[in-house]
Amino acid sequence: MIGKFSDVSRRVLAGLAALLTLAAVMVLSAMADSTMQPLPATAPGEQFSAERALAHLKEFAAEPRPIGSSASDRARDYLAGQLRAAGLRVEIQRSVGARPAAGLATFGQVDNIVGRLPGTGSTGTVLIAAHYDSAAMGPGASDDGAAVAAMIETVRALRTRSGLRNDIVLLMSDGEEDGVLGAEAFVRDHPLGKAGGVLLNWEARGVGGPSLMFETSRHNARLVETFAGAVPAPRGDSAMVELYRLLPNNTDFTPLTKAGFTGMNFAYIQRSSLYHTASDSIANLDPGSLQHHGTNMLALARALGDADLGTTASDHDVTYFRALGTMIIYPDQLVWPLAVLAVIAVAGLAVLARVRRLLSLPRLLAAAASAMVPLVVSAALAQGLWELLVAWRPAYDLMGGLPHRPQSYQAAIAVLCALAVLGWYLVLRRRLGPAALAVGALTWLAGLGVLCAQVAPGASFLFTLPTLMGALGWLAAVPLRTPTWARTVTAMLGPITAAMLLPSLAGNVFDGMGLALGGVSALVLALFGLVVVPITELFLPDLASRSKRAAVLAVPLTALLLATGLVAVGFVANDFDADRPRRTHLAYVMDADTRTAHWVSADDAPARWTGQYVSEHDTSALPAGYARGTLWTGPAPAITTDGPRATVLARSGDTLKLHVTAGKGARSVTLRIDRPITHATASAGRFGSASVPVTGTRAGTWPSEIRFRGIPAQGVQITVRMPETDRIRLIAIAETDGLSAVPGFVPRPPNLVAATREDGDLVSVTRSYTLARDSQIPERLPSSSGKIAG
Numbered sequence: 001m002i003g004k005f006s007d008v009s010r011r012v013l014a015g016l017a018a019l020l021t022l023a024a025v026m027v028l029s030a031m032a033d034s035t036m037q038p039l040p041a042t043a044p045g046e047q048f049s050a051e052r053a054l055a056h057l058k059e060f061a062a063e064p065r066p067i068g069s070s071a072s073d074r075a076r077d078y079l080a081g082q083l084r085a086a087g088l089r090v091e092i093q094r095s096v097g098a099r100p101a102a103g104l105a106t107f108g109q110v111d112n113i114v115g116r117l118p119g120t121g122s123t124g125t126v127l128i129a130a131h132y133d134s135a136a137m138g139p140g141a142s143d144d145g146a147a148v149a150a151m152i153e154t155v156r157a158l159r160t161r162s163g164l165r166n167d168i169v170l171l172m173s174d175g176e177e178d179g180v181l182g183a184e185a186f187v188r189d190h191p192l193g194k195a196g197g198v199l200l201n202w203e204a205r206g207v208g209g210p211s212l213m214f215e216t217s218r219h220n221a222r223l224v225e226t227f228a229g230a231v232p233a234p235r236g237d238s239a240m241v242e243l244y245r246l247l248p249n250n251t252d253f254t255p256l257t258k259a260g261f262t263g264m265n266f267a268y269i270q271r272s273s274l275y276h277t278a279s280d281s282i283a284n285l286d287p288g289s290l291q292h293h294g295t296n297m298l299a300l301a302r303a304l305g306d307a308d309l310g311t312t313a314s315d316h317d318v319t320y321f322r323a324l325g326t327m328i329i330y331p332d333q334l335v336w337p338l339a340v341l342a343v344i345a346v347a348g349l350a351v352l353a354r355v356r357r358l359l360s361l362p363r364l365l366a367a368a369a370s371a372m373v374p375l376v377v378s379a380a381l382a383q384g385l386w387e388l389l390v391a392w393r394p395a396y397d398l399m400g401g402l403p404h405r406p407q408s409y410q411a412a413i414a415v416l417c418a419l420a421v422l423g424w425y426l427v428l429r430r431r432l433g434p435a436a437l438a439v440g441a442l443t444w445l446a447g448l449g450v451l452c453a454q455v456a457p458g459a460s461f462l463f464t465l466p467t468l469m470g471a472l473g474w475l476a477a478v479p480l481r482t483p484t485w486a487r488t489v490t491a492m493l494g495p496i497t498a499a500m501l502l503p504s505l506a507g508n509v510f511d512g513m514g515l516a517l518g519g520v521s522a523l524v525l526a527l528f529g530l531v532v533v534p535i536t537e538l539f540l541p542d543l544a545s546r547s548k549r550a551a552v553l554a555v556p557l558t559a560l561l562l563a564t565g566l567v568a569v570g571f572v573a574n575d576f577d578a579d580r581p582r583r584t585h586l587a588y589v590m591d592a593d594t595r596t597a598h599w600v601s602a603d604d605a606p607a608r609w610t611g612q613y614v615s616e617h618d619t620s621a622l623p624a625g626y627a628r629g630t631l632w633t634g635p636a637p638a639i640t641t642d643g644p645r646a647t648v649l650a651r652s653g654d655t656l657k658l659h660v661t662a663g664k665g666a667r668s669v670t671l672r673i674d675r676p677i678t679h680a681t682a683s684a685g686r687f688g689s690a691s692v693p694v695t696g697t698r699a700g701t702w703p704s705e706i707r708f709r710g711i712p713a714q715g716v717q718i719t720v721r722m723p724e725t726d727r728i729r730l731i732a733i734a735e736t737d738g739l740s741a742v743p744g745f746v747p748r749p750p751n752l753v754a755a756t757r758e759d760g761d762l763v764s765v766t767r768s769y770t771l772a773r774d775s776q777i778p779e780r781l782p783s784s785s786g787k788i789a790g
Contacts, residue, residue, distance in 0.1 A: 014488040015538030021492065022532065025324070025499040032325035033504060035210040035268070036233055036295060038287035045160045048298045050291035053146075053153040056082065057282055057290075061145035066136040067108050067175040068667045068710020069737065075132050079148060079172055080113050086155045088115035088170065095189045095688045097174075097181025102696035105680035107716075108181040108709035109687050113172035114192065117155070120163045124309035125197030126301060127169045127261060128154070129183070129252055131176030136737055137754045137761065138278040141285045142268070147202035148172055150294035157298050164305030169197070173252050178709045183252035187259035189688065198223070198304055198312055199263025201253040202293060207279075208286030209270025209511065211293045212236040215244045215253060217262040221314035221331065227264060228320065228327045230303035231296045236266075237321035238458030239505060246456070262312065266296060269511045273402040278753040279581060319461050323500045335460050339453040342446045342464045345471035350439050352478055358435035367432045367440030370424065375444070375526045377420040382413045382522035385567070386515050393571070394605040395582045398755045401516025404580035408570035410510055410521075412563045417522050419559035421529035425536065426555065434537050438474065441530035442467050442494075448527070462501050466531050470494020488538065495532045502528040578750035584610045585755035588636055588742050588763045591623055592643035597636040598622060602757055606632055609752055623766040624731055625672045625702035637743045643765040644669050644732035645715075651771070654678075654721050656728065660708070661715035663765070665741075666734040669711050671718065673704040674729040679721040680706050685714065702731070728771040736763040 038050035060075040076092065083090045093112040098105065113132065130147035134140025151170050158164065169192055175181030187193035199217075213227055213236035220241070228234050244265075253265040268289045274280050304312070320329045353359045359367075389409070390397045403409065425437055432440075449464035473493030506524040513520060576582035584607045590597035598621060599613035606614055614632035622633070642663030650657040662669040676697050683689035697703040708716050722728075739745045739761055748754075754761045 011538045015535060018488055018492055018495070018535050018538065022495055022499045025496055026503050028324055029500050029504055030507075032322060033210060033235060035208070035286065035288040036292045038291040046157055048150070048153055048157055048291065048294035050287045050294065052156070053149040053290055053294055054282070054287065056152045057141060057145050057149040057285075060132070061134075061139050061141045061149070061282060063139050064136055064737070065132070065134045065140065066667070066709075066737065067110065067133050067178055067181070072111075072133055072174070076111050076113060076174075079132055079152070082152050083113065083115040083155065083170065086152070086159060088117050088155065090115045093186065093190050095185035096682055096684050096690040097179075097183075097185040098682065098690035098692045099179035099181060099184060100692040100694055101179075103676065103694065103698035103703055104705045104707070105677075105682075105692050105694050106179040106181070106707045106709070107682035107690060108175040108178050109684050109712060110174035110182040110185050110710070112174055112182045112186055112190070113170075114186075114190065115155075115170040115172075116192070117158070117164070117168040117170075119166040119168070119305070121165050122167045123165065123307075125167045125169050125192065125195060126304045126309070127171060127192075127197050127199045127256070127263070128202075128297065128301060129171040129173060129199060129256065130202040131173045131182065131252060133174050133177055133182075134280075135177050135276040135756070137276055137756060138280040139282075140280055141282045142204040142207045142280050142289070143275060144176070144203055146204060146285060146290045147293055150202065150290060150297050153294055154298045154301055158301060158305075164302070166305050166307070166309060168301060168305055175709060176252055178707075180250060180252050180255050181709070183255045185690070187255055188690070193256075193259060196260035198309055199253065199256050199261040200297065200300055200304075201251060201256065201263065201265045202297065203251050203265065203267040204289075205267055205269045205275055206272035206511065207270075207274050207284045208289050209268040210235040211266050211268050211289065211296050212240065212508075213264050213266050214240040215265035216241050217257045219262075219314045219316060220264075221316050221318045222312045223262065223264055223314075224318050224320050224329060226303055226307070226312065227300065228329060230299045232299065233292065233295065234327055235292075235322070238317070238319045239321070239462055240508065242452075242456035242458040264300075266293065268293070269508070271404075272511060272514070273399055273404045273406075273580075275402075276756045277581075277583065317458060319458050321461060321501065332457050335453045335457040335464075338464045338468065339446075339449045339460055342449050342468040342471065345468055345475065346439065346442045346446045349442070349471045349474050349478075352475060353435045353439060356478060358478070359433055359439065360436075363432045363436040364440055367428065367436040368443045369440075370428060370432075371437075371441050371444050371530060374420040374424040374529065375523055378417040378522040378526035379519035381416040381420060382518035385409070385413060385416065386518050389515070389567075393574075394603075395576070395607070396515075397604060398583040398585065400756070401514030401518070403515065403570070403574045405570070405573040406510065406515060408566045408573055409515055412566035412570065413518055413522050414525055415559050415563045415566065417525040417529055419556055419563070421526055421533050422536065422559075423556060425533045429540070434534060438534040441533070442470055444530060445470075445527060462505060463527070466494050466498035466501065469497040470531055491534070495535065498528050498531040576751050581751050581753045582607060583755040584748070584752050585757045585760045586610055586613060586739065587759045587761070588739055589622060589626060590636070590638060590641075590763075590765050592641070592765050592767045595638045596621060597638050599634045599636045600759075601632040602629060602755070603632065604630075607752055609746075609749055612746075623733070624729070624768060625674075626766075628700040639742055639763070641665075641734075641765050644734035644767050646671070646730060646732045646767070646769055648771060649717065651773070654724050655719065656722070656771070657717065657719045659715055660718050660732060662711045662734040666736045666765075667711070668707065668709045668735040670733040670735065671706040672702040672731040672733070673706070673720070673722070674702050675704065675722050675725055677704040677706075677720045677722040681719040682706075682708055683717040683719075684712055687712065726773050730769040730771060732767045732769070734765045735759075736765075737761065739763060
């Protein structure tokens with residue numbers, strides 16, 4: 001009896017040591033991936049200082065500066081002046097940027113700031129890019145003011161040493177938030193945009209966290225090697241690159257690389273609940289993130305500035321990631337061999353276990369098939385939790401699945417994943433056996449490694465390496481006749497490898513996608529659990545003994561109670577206040593033809609402040625094509641305004657040419673057309689013109705839409721092509737930032753900020769027209785016409 005008790009004690013101690021080891025690996029990995037300490041203004045001149053960069057940020061990022069605004073003009077003048085003072089050749093590229101989408105053509109008058117620092121013997125251009133415009137909802141201190149301020153500090157630091165070999169070009173682009181308009185105009189109209197080179201683009205999707213290299217151009221081998229060798233604190237991995245390539249998102253990096261630049265894209269993504277809101281402020285910016293951005297920017301500018309840029313070309317991608325602070329890089333030629341080796345290792349483990357009579361083929365197949373259950377259940381529980389959270393607190397939905405303090409909710413998801421995996425293991429342990437379950441779980445990771453090798457090679461390591469190390473560890477541990485602790489150490493190869501890779505991936509997915517897509521992170525955590533769950537054998541009784549019902553029920557009940565407690569903590573921690581405000585949507589819409597006006601909100605459950613403006617769901621009086629989704633509405637007083645004007649200049653066959661003005665004070669104009677269009681051109685006179693093809697139609701509104709952001713006072717000329725038709729109905733909408741011009745408007749309280757819906761906090765004034773086939777002067781629609789249920 002004493003000997004048996006001692007054996008159990010050794011197993012439990014070995015199990016505790018294994019769990020502590022895994023915890024230590026995850027903590028060390030998180031610490032190794034942290035951001036940098038900001039340097040003060042007294043730091044040596046050749047170094048990047050976040051405090052010095054912040055001094056510039058405070059000069060231009062204290063207020064929203066969307067394209068075409070007065071604040072944007074002030075920022076442009078300050079930034080151009082700083083670059084000139086640093087000795088750069090500076091020009092303002094004034095042009096019209098354009099971007100097509102389904103049924104939509106977006107144009108904008110952009111003022112790009114282009115600064116050039118000539119090299120001493122240039123082999124090409126190093127283009128450092130960030131956008132200085134912000135979303136209309138907030139001052140954009142992080143998105144993307146921090147990167148722009150870092151560019152000024154980087155130039156200052158570069159000038160403390162002798163000249164670099166290559167040309168350094170700084171592009172502070174305009175109009176990124178409205179569809180990368182400035183970058184599109186740069187590559188289309190500017191000679192430097194056509195010349196190509198190596199691009200370093202800087203972004204933010206939050207207000208903190210490490211600066212991650214999350215996107216590269218194709219054939220990135222030499223660039224990644226430069227990044228890893230030059231940057232003192234490289235962050236990011238090739239899985240991010242693969243994931244981003246699969247997403248529809250884009251930044252200035254997209255049009256620039258399409259035009260021939262090769263390069264790398266950087267961003268920090270933590271605390272993304274403040275992204276694109278009034279809370280993206282200097283007060284909320286993590287100075288360490290700014291330091292990390294700038295340190296990387298300066299290091300890469302120096303490394304690439306003195307390199308032979310012809311040698312940065314490559315013919316393949318590489319896999320790269322960090323393990324306990326060490327950057328590991330290997331070429332894509334190894335992806336398939338490693339994936340195949342992982343499959344062979346798992347097959348070899350299955351054969352060995354069969355020879356040792358630890359499993360049978362039917363049990364192995366059943367175990368492998370059943371391993372899908374905890375994966376599906378984990379994802380379903382995470383998504384179900386989100387649906388419950390939104391039902392209990394609808395304001396979360398407006399936050400894009402990004403509560404201000406999500407840690408408790410994330411921990412609850414992790415507990416639910418552990419419950420799903422452990423429940424699967426305990427239910428089937430006696431029927432199928434631990435060996436069959438362990439090998440069956442590894443087959444899923446091996447299969448994912450092969451799948452990624454085919455469709456996303458840079459992400460294959462996430463599954464291939466834990467599988468390979470796990471199978472090799474078990475292959476070594478199974479034949480051993482050594483003490484329990486020795487077998488445990490050998491078998492820990494797979495779990496330790498998984499602990500270095502998968503939890504950090506789940507964290508990045510949580511930061512990037514939020515709880516609204518928490519099922520993706522849950523799936524990653526469940527895969528981690530499949531690798532780790534065999535460790536529980538060290539705590540479980542022999543298969544021959546029968547577990548008591550109370551002990552069996554204790555595991556799920558404990559997990560559910562813990563998850564419930566974590567959710568309750570999350571509710572308390574995520575109450576809204578001035579530091580962590582709630583989002584709410586409110587817009588003002590007036591029909592200039594009838595001078596009837598309405599307040600509009602897309603909130604599911606309007607806050608008390610919003611409720612004083614909206615009280616019903618009647619959208620019948622809104623302008624044609626305006627209503628999208630379920631809206632709250634309420635009557636509003638009319639305002640005095642010029643409103644938009646659309647005048648037919650010519651109409652022939654499939655072509656319609658209009659002159660459009662927005663009226664005094666309006667920053668943008670939108671045209672909605674009741675017919676699909678195939679092509680759109682916008683001309684802003686001496687500022688240039690742009691054309692885009694248009695395919696598809698708009699969802700939830702009229703088929704076609706044309707936007708012009710930053711419209712000049714004299715208006716623009718819009719030319720559209722569409723299939724010939726007798727009559728065209730047209731809605732012109734002039735948009736002005738802010739609601740303070742509306743009589744009786746009371747600003748939001750401190751615990752509320754504007755939501756990110758594109759028409760939020762806008763005064764929209766509409767006019768409706770019917771254009772007959774042969775008329776040159778538009779016939780105004782009567783007040784009741786053109787009203788289409790939204």
